Amino acid sequence: MHKIITIGREFGSGGRELGKRLAEQLGCAYYDQEIIAEIAARTELSESYVRQIIERKPPFSYPIHIGRSFQPMTNYHASQSQTIYKEQFQLIRELAAQSDCVIVGRCADYILREQRPFRIFVYADMDAKLARCRAKAPEQEALTDRQLQQEIRRVDKERAQYYDFCTDKKWGARENYDLCINTTNVEIKQVARLLAKMLEE
């Protein structure tokens, strides 16, 4: 069977970098944003719309309109969401069936549970996440530490909601992963190298 590695991660913990480096080390495919682009192509929806549905708005958070005039709109959105979710599930299964791969986010650990992927969760202390965000995204310079902290919490809350919605499990709870890695005091590069060594055995 192929080697499939899934990575869940707190915002700013370096999970994405770890995934990329790990895929490089293992010489296998890496999927993250590519999934959104491919779904957009398949559904003929814009990437930004697909991203919004997948990353930011679990269906239950849509406003429910009782008045008749709003119904068609609500149904239209709900139907598009369903299409996007279905495409995502299908695409992730197709990708994992093709070759060894590292998939970041998108509930891939759950979607591929029958293939028994190696499930990693990456996290870090808030100070480390702040520092990483500052280093990676200079466009956030205008934000105070407090604002950036709020932003980190907001993104993680959305990830948790999305994960809980799709899987009925708790995002980040250790029992859903094979390995939980705290990146506060380590270099992602080194962790990737060691993990690759481990996974190659």
Added chain:
Amino acid sequence: MHKIITIGREFGSGGRELGKRLAEQLGCAYYDQEIIAEIAARTELSESYVRQIIERKPPFSYPIHIGRSFQPMTNYHASQSQTIYKEQFQLIRELAAQSDCVIVGRCADYILREQRPFRIFVYADMDAKLARCRAKAPEQEALTDRQLQQEIRRVDKERAQYYDFCTDKKWGARENYDLCINTTNVEIKQVARLLAKMLEE
């Protein structure tokens, strides 16, 4: 500075075996039950009494008697508990100052926090823990799976209470550890070897 590794673990997850094997691989000291024996020797209390205080009864769970006749007994117990806790804190610091070591349980991650130990937490699915308990302790043969499950939960609840009492943090919560390892689908022997490789770098 010495290399200090602390291991917190769910009952039946193989954390103790991992600690032993890791210490063997690294060629360093291993402390677990030895700590209880040493405290018993230092305080001139019996090992079983020390074990009960350390492992099973955080002070807050002692019954509080208001009647006069019970007071001397309660005070006596409280004072012995304090002595034992103090000795344990002191002893763990002494051991860690002596040489590289692996310490299992006993809130060592918190007691040694200034030495920045590498903090591991070991856990597993309930079925894996049941199987491990059955394999390791044939004396529990008389217990049904349900009873053994209850016993596993009871021990973990006590560990959590003890940890929370000593540290004011949540036992098993990922933020208190550098690495959380799920032993459900792996061999402890192999994990120990890989971890040793990682920690030797």
